[in-house]
Amino acid sequence: MLFGYARISTSSQNLDLQVDTLLKAGVDKKNIYKDISSVVKAHRKNLDVMLDKLQKDDIVVVWKMD
Template sequence: MIFGYARVSTNEQNLDLQIDAFLKEGIKDKNIYMDKVSSTKEERRKLGKLLDYVREGDTIMVWKLDRLARSLIHFTKLMNEFEEKGVKCKSITEPFLDTTDKSSHSKLIVNMFAALAQLERDIIIERTKAGLESARRHGNVLGVPKGISKKNQQKAVLCVEYFRDG
């Protein structure tokens, strides 16, 4: 079965362009899942429902890749999940994203995206470590302050007194 996933970032935006493209591809209305949520949000209710519903042999079609994935890392995670389930993915406007055929080209492109996602993740980790080391060298204390603040110490004393007084 072929399913469509459409997303726009705000309620003011319109899903018609994506829905029309799905209908033109022969996808039935009942098989189109739609979210109106920013791509930066991790939780997308309808995408989650779709991912729970699809089975081996199904295809998820999107109008454009950025409607589906938030980042390369998210794209890679979704592609791995699709592969584990035996689900295919296809973009209407981007012919390079088509895992419905077993061509070496489509597999190469997906693997290139996976490699780029890993590179992006590694660079973020390197930058974070460098920033933490720099902060430590400059004497900055990182993390949550240890112990209880003066204000909360006073509250604790009052709580103990109130407890003893019944």
């Protein structure tokens, strides 16, 4: 199964652009997890939720690796 993860940490970043890209990559909307957090606030709640759902052979799609 495909999962997607999107995160922004500044107001100049665009979460919708990331989500649209994940949808175009074939990720179902219900399998896209998003976080809005600053660099200082490192905890990413929805990333943890997604990681807990992953099973063997699942694939995580991200927009960009920082």
